[in-house]
Amino acid sequence: MSGSPIKARLIAEIPVERVDFASGEGAAWPVIGDIVELDQGFTGPNGQPMGMVVCFNDDRSVRWAADVLDSEIELLS
Incomplete structure (x- = not known):
């Protein structure tokens, strides 16, 4: 079954070591308020x-x- 991707808003700064890809100039790095699409969930190294x-x-x-903690995003309805 195919549906619309789940979207969320970034609500916290993401450490650079968890950013997998960024393109363009500095504005292309994650910024609080960016709208993102969720790809897949997983359990982090500390169980989070x-x-x-x-x-x-x-x-x-x-x-x-980027890889984000659930607490760093806000799901959009």
């Missing part, structure tokens, strides 16, 4: 719930991707 998220440009090219 985490997920991989992707932020897209308007043309749907990847702006950045």
Whole structure:
């Protein structure tokens, strides 16, 4: 079954070591308020719930991707 991707808002700064990909100039790094799409969830090294998220440009090219704690994003309805 295919559906719309789950979206969330970034509500905390992401440590640079958890950013997997960033393109463009400095504005392409994660910024609080960025809207992201959830890719997959997993359990972090300390047992905390985490997920991989992707932020897209308007043309749907990847702006950045990162591993985030569940507490660093706010799900959008």
